[in-house]
Amino acid sequence: MSTIYGIQYLRAVAALGVVVFHAAERTGHHFAIGAAGVDIFFVISGFIMWVISERRPMSPFSFLRDRVQRIAPVYWLATAVMVLGGLAGLFPNLVLSPTHVLASLLFVPIPSPSTGEIWPVLVQGWTLNYEMFFYAVFALTLLLPRSRRLLVISTCFLLLVGLGFAIDTDNALFSTYSRPIILEFVAGMIIAELWLRGRVPGGYAGLVLIAIGVSGFAALAVFRLPFDEFVLGPLAVLLVVGTLSLESRGWFRPRGLPMLLGDASYSIYLWHTFAISVVVKVCARAGVDLALSAFLAVLSGTVLGVAAYVLLEKPLTRRLRPRIAPKPLQQAA
Template identity: 65%
Template sequence: MTAKPASGTLYGVQYLRAFAALAVVFFHAAERTGHAFAIGAAGVDVFFVISGFIMWVIVERRPVSPGRFLLDRIRRIVPVYWLATGVMVAGALAGLFPNLVLTTGHVAASLFFVPIRSPSSGEIWPVLVQGWTLNYEMFFYLVFAACLALPLRLRLWSMAGIFGLLVALGLVVESDAPLFLTYTRPIILEFVAGMLIARLWLDGRVPGRPLAFTLVGFGLAGFAAIGLLRLPFDEWTCGPLACALVYGTIALEKHGGIPRLALPVMLGDASYSIYLWHTFAISIVAKAGILLGLPPALAFVLSVCAGLAVGLAAYRLVERPLLRGGRDGWFIRRRARTTG
């Protein structure tokens, strides 16, 4: 029997959510203030592994129908995302985002998680650029819900087979179609990896403390090396590092080695709102820093603080009221229960 927090909260996963959200905030703040922190984008890889982990834990601990699962996901994801997208559209119509080109088709596709090319840049981005990750999340949820109709023993391997086949097609077939390019990227395998980690964790097959610390150290050191040395990276690089970080962390959690720390728990709770809303504040502060002639380092720090502040405010004033009385959410806002 292993120790666990009295509350049952997976504090380590909360800290990883906070870590991933901060990495993305740093990435965008650096980008807008003339610094280089490209590795911060790998926070998305950590998010995807966590998402696969948590979805598997949720449905195994509390069986749910495919329809109920999708309704829960929609309730969790859609209202806040639509609101943030609406703010972008309103801002563009008001002339606040002069580089944002709006079309009815692009706005509709953005709202309904359909990957198409942005008329502003030609990239496969929605109106709210960071919403590109939600296209993957919703696709994962859709396939996951379909696999819930299968016996439990077949679900993981069915998901692995479907996503593996899609990635294989992407490697051998050439196409410029946005849907094909999006859903054949190897990044989708990170969801499957998270599910596999969950399966191992639920079965008690986790490494001991020394190896768990080694895995966490390997993940952090790998990300740090990429950032400091400015090495090229993609999902083939960051996916394994994210898996090592998550697997090591939940192993430490299983051994009762992670205490509760208020600040990272709060940031973990608010990670979805931080992710969606931080760029609004960063853009304003970064532009103000240029107009006021602030040193780039100060502009960066202020941008990070503003992004976090707006994200936390959005969580308390928008997301939490919308979800009050709701069920489990994206990246485990609600506590996930452990077994000893």
């Protein structure tokens, strides 16, 4: 699919939001709203998958192979670093178990022996459990006529969320995949369908939508209001729709740094916590001011993520990319 520059810019913003969130958390500051970068990522993911399936039809197997090759190798490397660091005693709070490590590598949500939370070894990898679940369901819908896919996956996810409210259970799989946050993928697909049909609002409406979204996030941050996916999801949708509205009017151009950060957003998301942990510890021992420590943590986390993208993710993706284009799946419209 051709690059949608506004979406790349938004990916950069989402990744940096998560970086600032973790840096603030480690330095005694408050920026919990930065975690909303995940909600933006989920809406964007639904959007991209729907657009890709429209512009580059493929079989379920080819789709899943492409997604696994894109997501898994770098994540496995980051998880391996966590495991090796844990074995070496670098992460004293990390409790390792073979079952938990294997489940983490296979994107299966189970409680962590370290905290009891449903987190993988690399904590931020919890979002990838949702991504892989979404990809699996999306792949199955590729067997259906295009006209039915959105309805089927929307119905499936709505039923799961409904069951989540109706059934009280400690089962990790069920409690994970029945959270309302999965509806953000559906929202992204709906936005993509509107985009493909040329039905996104005009440029000035886009500015209004972005202003409302940014104001909503700012209000949550400034007044420290409670929030969850019921609040963050709609705000993320406003940002994505507003960005696409401006994109349709040619407001975005491929600028160097924002595009690089957008391209590197996945690696930034995976690797930033390693740099933050090191920088915060070094700054604490050196007596560095907490504000400066937070800034250095954000900067180092971002730089490490970009370096990982250039040195690891990009070469791996190029190497694993199929040399022969996948055969399109033939089906009725």
